[in-house]
Amino acid sequence: MDKEDEILKKMLEADEMPYLEDNGFTRAVMDALPPGRAYTDARRMVIVLCGAISGCAAFGVLAWDGIRALVGEAIRSLPEMASALASGSVSPAIYVMVSLCSLLPIAFALRVKFR
DSSP: OOHHHHHHHHHHHSOOOOOOOOTTHHHHHHHHSOOOOOOOHHHHHHHHHHHHHHHHHHHHHHTHHHHHHHHHHHHHTHHHHHHHHHHTSSOHHHHHHHHHHHHHHHHHHHGGGGO
8 A cells, every 4th residue: 555545544534523613604605505406307207208108198099999900900910920920921020120119219218317
């Protein structure tokens, strides 16, 4: 350990210095500072997610008949899709790409958290 490290270690291990009386100067300076900024990242994420969910709900309400027809058609074609995947005539990469594209709005909304 070199000399500077030893000095720093001793300073860190030493008792804290006693409070120096400043006749309220520190409190006056702290009170004069502007208030801190509100944390907006979480609020922004909640707004985006709520907007996405309400948009999906509105789409579901407005397009209910079309959705029912589409789901009915998809359920009827499940055996055909399974046999197409098994035979190799349809690449599974298509389904993976569709899944990833459906997750993009969520990833966009959460991008602030993972910077």
